[in-house]
Amino acid sequence: MTRDVVQTSGLTKRFGSLVALDHMDLSVKAGEIFGFLGPNGAGKTTTVRILCGLMVPTSGSATVVGHDVAKEPDEVKQRIGYMPQSYGLYDDLTVEENLEFFGSIYRVPPDERRRHADEVLQLVRLEEFRRHFAGQLSGGMKRRLSLAVSLVHNPELLILDEPTAGIDPPLRRVFWEYFRHLNKLGVTFFINTHYMDEAELCDRLALINYGRLVAVASPTELKRKAIGGERIELVTTEAQTTLSILKDTESVREANLSDGIVSLIVDESASAIPKLTSFLKERGIEVLQVRQSQPSLEDVFIKLV
Amino acid sequence: MTKKELTHLIRNRRVFALTLFMPLLLMTIVGLAFTGEVKHITTVIVNKDGRPFSQVFVDALKVSETLRIRYYADEESQAETLIRDGLAKVAIVIPATFEDDIKSSNGIVYVMVDGSDPVSAGAVAPVVQGIALGFTEKLRVQVERLVLYNPSLRYIDFIAPAIVGIFLQIFPMILISMAIAGERERGTIEQLIATPVSGFEILLGKLFVYMGFGFLSATSMLVVAVYAFNLVVRGSVLLIVLFLAVFLTASLSLGTLVSAGSRTQMQAVQTIMPVIYIMIFLSGTFYPIEAMSPLVQPISYVLPLTYMIHALRAVIVKGAGLEVVTNDLIFLSTYTIVMFVLAVAVFRKKLE
Numbered sequence: 144m145t146r147d148v149v150q151t152s153g154l155t156k157r158f159g160s161l162v163a164l165d166h167m168d169l170s171v172k173a174g175e176i177f178g179f180l181g182p183n184g185a186g187k188t189t190t191v192r193i194l195c196g197l198m199v200p201t202s203g204s205a206t207v208v209g210h211d212v213a214k215e216p217d218e219v220k221q222r223i224g225y226m227p228q229s230y231g232l233y234d235d236l237t238v239e240e241n242l243e244f245f246g247s248i249y250r251v252p253p254d255e256r257r258r259h260a261d262e263v264l265q266l267v268r269l270e271e272f273r274r275h276f277a278g279q280l281s282g283g284m285k286r287r288l289s290l291a292v293s294l295v296h297n298p299e300l301l302i303l304d305e306p307t308a309g310i311d312p313p314l315r316r317v318f319w320e321y322f323r324h325l326n327k328l329g330v331t332f333f334i335n336t337h338y339m340d341e342a343e344l345c346d347r348l349a350l351i352n353y354g355r356l357v358a359v360a361s362p363t364e365l366k367r368k369a370i371g372g373e374r375i376e377l378v379t380t381e382a383q384t385t386l387s388i389l390k391d392t393e394s395v396r397e398a399n400l401s402d403g404i405v406s407l408i409v410d411e412s413a414s415a416i417p418k419l420t421s422f423l424k425e426r427g428i429e430v431l432q433v434r435q436s437q438p439s440l441e442d443v444f445i446k447l448v
Numbered sequence: 449m450t451k452k453e454l455t456h457l458i459r460n461r462r463v464f465a466l467t468l469f470m471p472l473l474l475m476t477i478v479g480l481a482f483t484g485e486v487k488h489i490t491t492v493i494v495n496k497d498g499r500p501f502s503q504v505f506v507d508a509l510k511v512s513e514t515l516r517i518r519y520y521a522d523e524e525s526q527a528e529t530l531i532r533d534g535l536a537k538v539a540i541v542i543p544a545t546f547e548d549d550i551k552s553s554n555g556i557v558y559v560m561v562d563g564s565d566p567v568s569a570g571a572v573a574p575v576v577q578g579i580a581l582g583f584t585e586k587l588r589v590q591v592e593r594l595v596l597y598n599p600s601l602r603y604i605d606f607i608a609p610a611i612v613g614i615f616l617q618i619f620p621m622i623l624i625s626m627a628i629a630g631e632r633e634r635g636t637i638e639q640l641i642a643t644p645v646s647g648f649e650i651l652l653g654k655l656f657v658y659m660g661f662g663f664l665s666a667t668s669m670l671v672v673a674v675y676a677f678n679l680v681v682r683g684s685v686l687l688i689v690l691f692l693a694v695f696l697t698a699s700l701s702l703g704t705l706v707s708a709g710s711r712t713q714m715q716a717v718q719t720i721m722p723v724i725y726i727m728i729f730l731s732g733t734f735y736p737i738e739a740m741s742p743l744v745q746p747i748s749y750v751l752p753l754t755y756m757i758h759a760l761r762a763v764i765v766k767g768a769g770l771e772v773v774t775n776d777l778i779f780l781s782t783y784t785i786v787m788f789v790l791a792v793a794v795f796r797k798k799l800e
Contacts, residue, residue, distance in 0.1 A: 195642050217644040231639035235459040236452070244452045248645040292639065 146173045146209075148300050148331045149194060153203035156189050156354075163189045165354040166203065176322065176332040178345030180444070186354040187335040188228060191304050194333070195225045208300055221249065224293035228304040228335070230285050234278025238269055238288055241277055242295055249296035256295070263291040266321060283314045290321065301325070302333045307341060319344055339440040350447055357447050362440060369443035372396050373412040377405045377419075378432035385428055394418065406436070449645070449653025456627070457657055463623065467661050471615055471669040475608065475677075488738050489568045492519035492527045492536040497546035505557075508583050509540065514575040516738065527560060533772055534762060537561065537568040537736065540576060565606060565761075568736050605680075608673040609760035610733040612666050616695055617753050618724050620662045621703035625716040627654055628707035628795075651795045655700050662696040663689075682767025688760070691773075694780050695756045701787035708794040727753045755779045 149171035156164040164186045171177040181187050192198040194207050196216035204211060210218040232241050239260065246256035264270045267287035272280065277288060286306070293301060307315040319341075322332060334345065342348055343362050350357040350365065358365060367373060379385045386400045389407060394415055397408040409415035412435050420430045458464055493509070495502050510517055519536055521527045527539035541558035549555040559576050561569035631637040640650065673679035681688070703720075710716035730737075730744055731753035737745060748754050759776035762768035770777070 197638065197641055217646075220642060220644040225639070225642040227635065227638045227642070229635040229638070231635040231637070233452070233456070233636060234634070235456055240452075240455065245639075245643065248449065248640075248643045248649075250644075289639075 147171065147206075148173050149177075149205070149207050149333060151194075151203065151205040154190070154193060154200050154205055155202045156186070156193065156198070157201045163354050164193075164200070167351075167354070167356055169349060169356070169359075171331065171333055172347075173331055174326070174329060175346040176326055176334065176344070178342045178348040179333065179335045179351065180337065180339075180342045180348050180440075181351035182337060185351045187337075187351065188304055189354075190351075191225070191302050191333065191335055195223065195302055196220055221296065222298055223300045223302055224296070224298035226289050226293040226301070226303045226306055228308065230289055232277050232285070232289060232292060234276060237274050237276055238264070238280070239273040241288065241292055245292050246295045251296050259295060259297065263294045266294075266324070267291045283310055286310060286314075286318075290318070294325075298330070300331045300333065304335045305337070306334065307336070307338065312340075315341065339444070342440055350444065365447070366438050366440070366443050369446040370408055370438055372408040372410050373415075374436045374438060375407050375409060375412050375416060375419075376432075376434040376436050377407065377430055378403065379405065379423065380429045380431065384426075385423060388423070388426060388428075389419065392419070392422070449649055450656045453627070453653050453657040454660075457623075457661065466619070467623075467665060468668070470619070471665040472672050474615060475611055475669045475672040488516040489514060489538055489572055489736065490519075490536045490738050491515040491517045491572075492521050492530050492539045493517055494521045494524055494527050494539060494541040496522075496544040497542050499547050501547040501550070502542050505542065505546075505580075505583055508579050509576070512575055512579055514571060515540075524558075524560070531560065531562045532766060532768070534562075534758060537565055537738070538572045565736060567606070567734075568739075604673060604677040605765045606761070607733075608670070608677070608679050609764045610731075610757045612669050613695070613731070613753055613757040613760055614728055614733060615665055615669060616662050616692065617699050617727055617756070618720075619665065620658045620696055621699045621706070622717060622720055623661065624654055624658045624700050624703035625707035625710065625720060626713045627658075628704060629710045629713045629716040632707075632710075633712045647795050648792060651704060651792060654704075655697070658700055659693070659696050662699070663692060666692050679764070681764050683763035684769070687763050687770060687773070691756065691759050691763070691777070691780070694777070694784050695752065698752055698780065698784035698787050701784065701791035704791035704795055705787070708791075727751055730754070731757055733757060752780055752783050 147170045149169060151167055151169045154164055154167040154169075155162070167186075167190065179187050179190065189198065193200050194205055194212065196212045196219050199213065204213065206212070207219045208222045212219050233244070236244065242260040242263070243256065246260060251259065261270075264273060267290055269284060269287055269291065272284065277285065280288060290303075290306065293303075307318050310318070315338075322334075326332060334341070336342055345362065347359065347361055348365055349359045358368065360368060377385060382400055382403050382405055385405050386398055389395050389405065390398045394409055395407050396410070399406050407415075407419075409419075416433055416435075420433070423430055457467070491509075493506055495506060506517075509515055515538065519527075519530055521530065521539070524539070524541055527536070527541065530536040531539060539560040541560065543549070543556060543558070546555050546557075557576065557580055559573055561572055631640065641647075670679070670681070674681065706719050707716050710719060726747065729735075730740070730748045731751050732748060733753075737748045737754065740748065755776040759773040759780075762773050762776075766772075
């Protein structure tokens, strides 16, 4: 049985009359990459700040790595890594000194600290820059350093608040390589994002809006949920006939025709495609091309939210 | 924590230069005399004559706005004690033969002034001279000054302890509040409080560094005053260090309190500025508190800087021991403890 690394119940945060979080119930399993997806102002940052013990919820509770954040914040902090949305390292310290400093306040023993600093620097490929001042690094390098700092104490859970915001797509891919690598080593991820392509890469996604949980599922399930099935596109010898035939077929939930392409929504494309192809063939229609078309998460998001 | 703060301080060249050279510069440029109209100087009368004629003279002195006669003593030694303890600034001594002297030839009135306060000392002598001349034209009264502690009446002796006090009030307070507000402004506070380090440790790390800085500044200022301007430190160095430590803690705690209410360094500095002006002008740095309007005097007496300057002047210039500055120490310690507790209380490890 997989353990819950994060478990919240009824988590609520109010800022004056503004309800930033409204009875949020979440559970994140050990070893997964959990995406927290929502538009700006949906309550993503507030949630991670509460999970990291930086902010006190108005009501409700959160258990992180087995400890109640409100009661034992230091236990939690010692075992999780946090990368804030805004870069928050010391510009007037070198790359190495930043790691050394954070290592020391996490009470990592000195020799382990150095060894581990080498490891994380290697991971984020900043070894050559170890003696540079953090303030002199480029935006992307600062982000990498920020990730390295969140790893100095070997956390079992990494909480990342929009880790790739403002980062170009190639570097974003590099970041995801790091995440995958660390995930294989057993680190659980809790990632805030509003990038759809990034959300796509998560094991499970929580969709939130206005401080409320809209849906939690894997990206594929979310898409299925959003359109009520899976979408396939057919190019046949007779588009119009195809449409009229399939419209009344039981396994087809929806059928449309545009630009000579028939698009269908079925429960499950894998079993539906061979069935429909032979069905059409019996009626003398040749299927020229079949395409499984995934809706983008963006469509899903708009549909669900 | 302390190491990191020290690195910040050294790397920030502007602040570091300020730390090293500002005290030197400040002490060097304050070599100027300061004069102004002075009123209500606490005075002790030693009337050894006691006959009606001398009483009339004392009544004439009472009319003066410059003097405020608070004490009457029998002996010069008693008057001297009052001055040494800081209870009076001036003693006017009427010799036993006052009446006879005036009737026969010329009488003499001695004015003993607190040499550590040249502003008062300088103002009193001419005033007494004037009153004496107005008292009897026919019989001349000669006024002599017996300067108690500071024979040359040098301004540096008066101002040096005050400058040390002011500097230690202002700069550590600004620096620590900027250091804390700076963490907030740059967003580093978020990364910092996400670690298990306690707020108390964060605060202590900063306190230690700026405490060290304060001692460094105070030492360099006193060294300049001693070697360049011949300031003589008469009292115990240990006692001075004790006062510096207590006062610095208070100043740094106040800085922490200010930073708690500030989101940016700019806001922190803006909050501090008015406080500083009030402190400088009302603490008796340039102008005796007794001479100020009774309206503002209560403010003077709640400012820690007032007590710090009084104590430093007493210890450095007069060579006073602990017994003389006990009150100052008690006030400052109490204030410091309150400030420190408040500072620790407000320095919470949470984002709002």
